[in-house]
Amino acid sequence: MALEKIEYDASHCQRCSTCKWSHIWEIKSHRFSRNCPSIWYGMYDAYAAQGKNDIATGLLKGEIDWNTSREKLLEIIYRCPLCAACDINCKRIMDLDIIGVLDALREEACEKGHGPLPQHKEFIQSITNYDNVWKQPRTRRANWAKKLDIKDLSKKGEKADVLYYVGCTYAYKPGMETVPQGTARIMKKAGVDFGILGAKEVCCGGIADNVGDKKSFDEIAEKNLKMFEEVGAKTIVTNCPGCYMTFSEKYARYLKKDTKDLPYVVKHSTMYIDELIQAGKIKLKKNLNMRVTYHDPCHLGRRGEPYKHWEGKRIQWGLTDPPRELNRGVNGIYEPPRNILKAIPGLKLVEMERIKEYAWCCGSGAGSKSAYPDFALAVAKERIEEAETTGASAIVSACPWCEANLSDGIDACGSKMKVMDILDVIEQSMEG
Numbered sequence: 001m002a003l004e005k006i007e008y009d010a011s012h013c014q015r016c017s018t019c020k021w022s023h024i025w026e027i028k029s030h031r032f033s034r035n036c037p038s039i040w041y042g043m044y045d046a047y048a049a050q051g052k053n054d055i056a057t058g059l060l061k062g063e064i065d066w067n068t069s070r071e072k073l074l075e076i077i078y079r080c081p082l083c084a085a086c087d088i089n090c091k092r093i094m095d096l097d098i099i100g101v102l103d104a105l106r107e108e109a110c111e112k113g114h115g116p117l118p119q120h121k122e123f124i125q126s127i128t129n130y131d132n133v134w135k136q137p138r139t140r141r142a143n144w145a146k147k148l149d150i151k152d153l154s155k156k157g158e159k160a161d162v163l164y165y166v167g168c169t170y171a172y173k174p175g176m177e178t179v180p181q182g183t184a185r186i187m188k189k190a191g192v193d194f195g196i197l198g199a200k201e202v203c204c205g206g207i208a209d210n211v212g213d214k215k216s217f218d219e220i221a222e223k224n225l226k227m228f229e230e231v232g233a234k235t236i237v238t239n240c241p242g243c244y245m246t247f248s249e250k251y252a253r254y255l256k257k258d259t260k261d262l263p264y265v266v267k268h269s270t271m272y273i274d275e276l277i278q279a280g281k282i283k284l285k286k287n288l289n290m291r292v293t294y295h296d297p298c299h300l301g302r303r304g305e306p307y308k309h310w311e312g313k314r315i316q317w318g319l320t321d322p323p324r325e326l327n328r329g330v331n332g333i334y335e336p337p338r339n340i341l342k343a344i345p346g347l348k349l350v351e352m353e354r355i356k357e358y359a360w361c362c363g364s365g366a367g368s369k370s371a372y373p374d375f376a377l378a379v380a381k382e383r384i385e386e387a388e389t390t391g392a393s394a395i396v397s398a399c400p401w402c403e404a405n406l407s408d409g410i411d412a413c414g415s416k417m418k419v420m421d422i423l424d425v426i427e428q429s430m431e432g
């Protein structure tokens with residue numbers, strides 16, 4: 001039973017509400033002080049982490065049962081983007097694995113045959129049928145790379161220093177192909193020896209894990225890990241924070257290892273390009289004369305922190321044996337995208353109030369947008385209203401999911417801001 005492994009964490013919640021707010025020292029205004037989109041939208045305690053802890057405990061004790069509360073339970077469990085703001089805020093006062101509780105509730109829903117939701121099943125079915133979440137033919141996966149003359153490492157005898165993994169969304173979503181194309185051009189200009197998996201690239205499987213379908217996730221992880229081994233991948237670069245987090249955290253968890261002990265190193269493209277800039281291999285020359293703000297994707301920020309595997313038990317006074325190192329979200333990928341933006345001549349980076357480990361989620365993660373579009377849109381609008389206060393003309397991000405949802409938020413707000421992918425901004429500054 002999935003919930004048994006988090007029994008201690010769920011039952012030791014203090015109901016203090018710390019998980020709902022940014023750190024008091026970080027709060028700049030009451031208006032933008034909240035940190036949990038789920039309770040902000042639901043306005044009822046069950047939607048907050050503390051309510052979900054009570055639900056997990058209630059299910060474990062048999063005080064709540066699926067048959068009488070099925071629809072409401074599913075809504076509470078799944079109307080949450082798993083942004084982990086609750087998890088890192090709780091760790092300021094407790095050492096509870098809150099994201100573990102939220103994950104276990106989804107796993108439990110699937111084990112009992114109630115989850116995932118029909119919208120999520122469509123994604124998983126699509127991965128089964130097509131190896132991507134967008135129901136697109138496998139043969140079109142590398143269409144973005146046509147005419148770019150990139151090595152296909154899935155072909156016998158092809159080798160490269162870097163495996164560039166594109167991900168389903170950048171590979172297939174119309175209009176987003178500029179990002180992998182730009183990344184490939186940048187790596188070529190910098191002289192990087194890289195290749196792709198062509199039509200053999202398959203979905204990372206992160207969505208299956210996020211919605212609690214661990215069986216499907218394990219099968220996809222196995223398939224990808226085998227592929228990485230076959231092509232001898234030592235360094236993997238990806239633009240998608242979801243894929244980044246899946247390869248660095250979820251695969252490490254699946255293998256019961258720390259991220260640092262994986263057989264490969266995975267880097268988000270902003271980390272890799274920042275290194276190329278520092279090494280002088282890329283020059284950002286063109287003056288862009290823009291004022292922008294940066295949105296931290298949760299999968300790159302709070303959830304982008306390297307995973308530290310722990311197996312042990314709670315002993316006297318709740319201490320852990322062996323001692324457990326906690327992920328607090330502070331070691332996420334915050335500086336590389338900011339370093340890049342600050343290196344662009346004429347570009348001024350202005351920060352929103354909620355940034356880095358206290359960033360407000362865009363609202364679309366972990367199946368939220370497909371199952372609860374009104375919720376996802378409201379959360380995006382809140383972020384756009386925050387971005388507007390900076391006076392920036394564009395909100396730059398580094399995630400296809402955030403960018404799509406924030407664009408919807410801009411339309412809904414009637415805002416004049418633009419949403420830009422950081423790769424497009426970098427390419428513009430390299431021109432000329």
Ligand code: SF4
Pocket residue numbers: 012013014015016017018019020049050053089090091094096098
């Ligand atoms: S911060 Fe942690 S202990 Fe406090 S209510 Fe939230 S989940 Fe419970």
Ligand code: SF4
Pocket residue numbers: 019035036037038039047048049080081082083084085086087102
């Ligand atoms: S993961 Fe995010 S939205 Fe879900 S309960 Fe935690 S803070 Fe709220």
